[in-house]
Amino acid sequence: MNSLELGDIPFLQEAVAVVGYPQGGDNISVTKGVVSRVEPTQYAHGATQLMAIQIDAAINPGNSGGPAIMGDKVAGVAFQNLSGAENIGYIIPVPVIKRFISGVEESGKYSGFCSLGISCQATENIQIRECFGMRPEMTGVLVSRINPLSDAYKILKKDDILLEFDGVPIANDGTVPFRNRERITFDHLVSMKKPEETAVIKVLRDGKEHELNVTLRPLQPLVPVHQFDKLPSYYIFAGFVFIPLTQPYLHEFGEDWYNTSPRRLCERALRELPKKAGQQLVILSQVLMDDINVGYERLAELQVKKVNGVEVENLKHLCSIVENCTEENLRIDLDDERMIVLKFQNARLATSRILKRHRIPSAMSNDLVDDQASKGETEASCTS
Numbered sequence: 001m002n003s004l005e006l007g008d009i010p011f012l013q014e015a016v017a018v019v020g021y022p023q024g025g026d027n028i029s030v031t032k033g034v035v036s037r038v039e040p041t042q043y044a045h046g047a048t049q050l051m052a053i054q055i056d057a058a059i060n061p062g063n064s065g066g067p068a069i070m071g072d073k074v075a076g077v078a079f080q081n082l083s084g085a086e087n088i089g090y091i092i093p094v095p096v097i098k099r100f101i102s103g104v105e106e107s108g109k110y111s112g113f114c115s116l117g118i119s120c121q122a123t124e125n126i127q128i129r130e131c132f133g134m135r136p137e138m139t140g141v142l143v144s145r146i147n148p149l150s151d152a153y154k155i156l157k158k159d160d161i162l163l164e165f166d167g168v169p170i171a172n173d174g175t176v177p178f179r180n181r182e183r184i185t186f187d188h189l190v191s192m193k194k195p196e197e198t199a200v201i202k203v204l205r206d207g208k209e210h211e212l213n214v215t216l217r218p219l220q221p222l223v224p225v226h227q228f229d230k231l232p233s234y235y236i237f238a239g240f241v242f243i244p245l246t247q248p249y250l251h252e253f254g255e256d257w258y259n260t261s262p263r264r265l266c267e268r269a270l271r272e273l274p275k276k277a278g279q280q281l282v283i284l285s286q287v288l289m290d291d292i293n294v295g296y297e298r299l300a301e302l303q304v305k306k307v308n309g310v311e312v313e314n315l316k317h318l319c320s321i322v323e324n325c326t327e328e329n330l331r332i333d334l335d336d337e338r339m340i341v342l343k344f345q346n347a348r349l350a351t352s353r354i355l356k357r358h359r360i361p362s363a364m365s366n367d368l369v370d371d372q373a374s375k376g377e378t379e380a381s382c383t384s
Contacts, residue, residue: 004067004069004072004073004074005072005073005074006073006074006094006097006098007070007071007073007074007075007094008073008075008094009038009053009075009093009094009095009179010035010038010053010070010075011035011179011180012035012036012037012038012182013034013035014034014035014070015032015033015034015070016032016033016034016035016053016055016057016068016069016070016075016076016091017030017031017032017057017068017069017070018030018031018032018033018055018057018059018063018066018067018068018069018078018089018091019066019067019068019069020062020063020064020065020066020078021062021063021066022058022059022060022061022062022063023060023061023062024060029063031057031058031059032057033055033056033057033058033087033089034055034056035053035054035055036054036055036056036088037053037054038051038052038053038054038093038178038182038184039051039052039054039184039185040052040184040185040187040188040191041054041090043079043080044079044080045079045080045226046113046226047221047225047226047247048112048113048191049187049191050092050096050113050188050191051093051095051096051184051188051191052090052091052092052093052096053068053075053076053090053091053092053093054088054089054090055068055089055090055091056087056088056089057087057089058081058087058089059078059079059080059081059089059090059091060081063078063089064078064079064080065077065078065079066078068091074094075091075093075094076091076092076093076094076097077091077092077097078090078091079091079092095192096191099113099191099192099194102194103194103195106194107195111195111218112195112218112219112220113191113218114190114191114193114194114195114197114216114217114218115147115150115190115191115216115217115218115219116150116152116190116199116214116216117146117147117149117150117151117152117153117219118143118144118145118146118147118150118152118156118162119143119144119145119146120141120142120143120144120162120174121141121142121144122141122142122172122173122174123139123140123141123142123161123172124172124173128142129172132159132161132204133204133206133207134161134204138161138163138204139163139169139170139171139172140161140162140163140164140170140172140203140204141161141162141170141172141173141174141186142159142160142161142162143156143157143158143159143160143161143162143203144158145158145273146158147219147273147274148273148274148275148276149219149220149273149274149276149277150217150219151214151215151216151217152214155212155213155214156201156203156212156214157205160203160204160205161203161204161205162201162202162203163202163203163204163209164200164201164202165186165189165190165199165200165201166189166199166200166201167200168186168189170186171183174186174187176188176189190216193216195216195217195218196215196216196217197215197216198213198214198215198216199213199214199216200212200213201213201214220274221274222268222269222272222273222274222279222280222281223245223246223247223268223269223270223272223281224244224246224247224248225246225247226247226248227246227248231365231366231367232246232365233315233365233367233368234285234315234364234365235315235318235319235322235363235364235365235368236288236351236354236355236360236363236364237322237347237348237351237363238290238292238293238342238347238348238350238351238354239287239288239289239290239292239293239350239351239354240284240287240288240293240296240332240340241284241285241286241287241288242282242283242284242285242304242315242318242319243282243283243285243315244280244281244282244283244314244315245265245268245269245280245281245282245283245303247269249285250265250266250269262301264303264335264336265281265283265301265303268281268303269281276313278313278314279313279314280313280314280315281303282303282304282312282314282315282318283301283302283303283304284299284300284301284302284303284304284334285300285301286300287299287300288354288357288358290350290353290354290357291350292342292346292347292350292354293340293342293350296340299334299338299340302334302335302336302338303334303335304318304332304333304334304335305333305334305335306331306332306333307321307322307330307331307332307333308321308325308327308330308331309331315368316367316368316371319364319368319371325344327344328343328344328345329341329342329343329344330342330343330344330347351363
């Protein structure tokens with residue numbers, strides 16, 4: 001067999017052939033189309049915005065992972081289509097493929113694509129440019145929000161004007177030059193950087209220009225978008241099932257999950273930023289009925305704020321607070337100013353009873369079991 005070489009990004013209107021085994025037959029299928037767009041697009045599987053090539057060839061289930069061939073070289077890999085539209089498919093371009101492969105080769109695992117950790121607003125209106133002291137020849141975008149876990153949080157400030165990224169001028173609509181007379185959002189330059197690589201950023205702050213160095217790294221959202229190859233975490237106490245909020249949990253509310261899932265949880269999942277590393281939004285997902293929790297059954301699907309007055313950082317932290325409780329009462333403060341109060345010893349006895357009734361082998365997921373065991377070993381070694 002002859003291997004195919006990776007080519008370049010095709011130009012608009014260039015023809016590509018998508019090869020694969022889509023539904024509708026058993027033999028190999030070849031569909032032909034032309035390149036319609038090259039721009040950053042939301043990747044359905046990666047949940048990130050990366051460069052993608054839009055083509056008008058049909059990409060159906062079974063095509064994903066198949067090559068898109070231009071001449072005798074691979075122009076990209078087919079991976080998704082636009083539902084509700086006719087013949088709009090997307091292929092992953094070669095620069096993204098190479099960036100992924102080099103990252104895995106260097107670190108042995110996929111760590112994600114880099115992010116600056118900021119949200120920007122266009123400055124196409126002349127009044128906003130004048131307000132922030134931009135001269136007529138200046139172009140750039142306004143920094144509106146910064147992720148506290150990013151390096152930019154310590155260096156950039158809200159209301160900075162981002163003028164250049166690595167010496168490339170940023171237009172008022174957030175785009176940078178790309179190939180011949182084309183433009184692309186400057187996010188593409190950020191995503192092509194390697195983790196822990198430094199970028200030189202020119203900003204306008206209080207009417208003065210500054211050149212700043214920012215370290216780029218992949219940033220994880222507060223609420224995970226995907227949970228591939230990972231068992232869900234949970235902790236059960238007195239019939240209350242606590243889990244970290246994830247988008248797959250919200251997807252369980254059906255295809256129209258954006259409208260049918262709990263509104264507050266959905267808003268937080270899509271918009272809230274983490275304040276510290278390891279933070280999770282812990283929620284009470286359901287109540288396994290028992291005498292111990294009568295009257296609390298309507299409190300499901302609420303976020304857990306505090307346990308015995310201590311703010312909950314993540315599920316491991318909640319588990320640790322509950323397991324090490326020394327007080328008579330256990331108080332759990334929830335969202336919407338709701339609360340749960342339990343007699344701790346009675347609740348602990350009820351937990352084993354509830355687990356037995358529902359045939360649940362463990363009160364916590366394996367990741368929490370391992371964590372509790374390692375904590376116990378540490379405490380034992382300290383005591384000895």
